[in-house]
Amino acid sequence: MSTRFKFDRFEVDANQRRLTNGGDPIEVNSRYLDALILMLSNPGQLITRDRFLDDVWKGVPVTDEALSQCITNLRRLLGDEASKPRFIETVPKHGYRFIAPVEGKHVETRIGRQITFPADWLGGASLIAACAIGGALAGVVGGFVYGLGATPDPLRPAVGAASFLMVMLSINILAGAIGGFAIGCGMAAAHRAAGRSWISTTAGAAIGGLVIGGAVKMVGADAFSVLLGKTPGGIAGGFEGMLLGGAVGLGSHLSLARVRSWPSISGAALAGGAMGAVLPLMGGRLMGASLDSLAATFPESPLNIDALGRWFGETHFGIIAQMGFGAFEGFVFGTAITVAIRYANTLLSELEAR
Structure with missing residues (x-):
């Protein structure tokens, strides 16, 4: 309405x-x-x-x-x-x-309250920074889940569980921050060029995810090939970045929450979660499936996330586990980015009011 x-x-x-x-x-x-x-x-x-x-x-x-x-x-x-x-x-x-x-x-309208930042450079920079911080926060959550779930005994320092957890946290935080940064850049550029419509927000976020996802996958594949002599069969890239970024961008405009101050958070969370669940059926891979691919490519490494498949009744990290953890990743990513955007918008408004 x-x-x-x-x-x-x-x-x-x-x-x-x-x-x-x-x-x-x-x-x-x-x-x-x-x-x-x-x-x-x-x-x-x-x-x-x-x-x-x-x-x-x-x-x-x-x-x-x-x-x-x-x-x-x-x-x-x-x-x-x-x-x-x-x-x-x-x-x-x-x-x-x-x-x-x-x-x-x-x-009557299906489109909810808009993300509103000033049209100047400060507004754009604030939006980009908020998305990057939100992505990093989502990475913290994902890092703990995969860091604790991918090692047989995370509570025994003797087997390097603490180091393993720190590495997983670092990887997830970096991936989340880079993804959020790209989505923020895409949205800010689209708002500048085409206005703050839901179409421009969705397209900008999707393009940002596509560009950075494709670039990271290309560089990552080359790095594995040069350093270790072989490349993982499937890791997240531009396809996943485009669809998840677009879903989060679109979701940020949906007005599904009942709380007036936070009208877009549930929309972004649900849109991100839904896309994360669907991606494995389309051949896409998010963090969990990418880690599983790395473990299969380098069997001598301690990385093994088959234990997480048992949460969904599977003996390995199969399609059901990929869908479940994909939904979890998308839900957390959409929530964290939109919370950060709302907080940054409120903080910026406070600073302008003084």
Whole structure:
């Protein structure tokens, strides 16, 4: 459900996070837009300072000066004056009231709340950094799962379990960070070139995953060939990066969660999980299946993840285990990246508001 508000020559599309004046877009701080939407949703009603802090700042400690600065900036963007208000009226010592006539309408839509970062270099860099950090956090989770599950006795230091775990953590964190970085670069570039639509987000994330996945696989295959004389039969590459990246990009625009502040996290988690489960059926390999391929190519190594197949009733890391762990990897990857994006967006809004 998308909500649009019209007043005077202005229009606010709450779903697309856009403020326009006569059709011309107006650049507005995300937090300030939330404050405007709150007032437009309650025209003629007093919005207290406490309600602004609860609904807009969501419990983040801020001073009254932050709210005053927010209203001052909104008035400037709308061409309003505190002494002769046409839109926002000050109720001394209490709060603010939107006094202009507001026309509101609801539009059915399948696309959820948009990822909104400023269109400048700082916004793009913040989005990329958030995706990289989110990917690295997903790698931490995956590293522990595979590091503890791929060794026969992870609690006995004598067999090198601690070293094995550290190596698996490092590999997974690096892979997750590189994948997240590429997806972030793709989304930021697509937003810059084609706007912040769900199509551009999905395409950008997919292209970013394709490019970095293909590059890493090519370099990795050459490295194994040069150093060890043979190349693993199947490791994750551009195909997997494109599909998983596209799924996470699309999922970040789905509005499946009930919690208003986090509308895209469940969408990205479910989309990533679904794609991770389907990939093995399409011949794709994520981290678990890639590790299994490495173990098969180098049987003399201590790497063996057949034990994880028994979680799914298999004697080895078969197709069912690949689907199960693929769903797990995609779910965690989508969740971690979108949580990081939301946190970075909130932090950036806080910095802009000061």
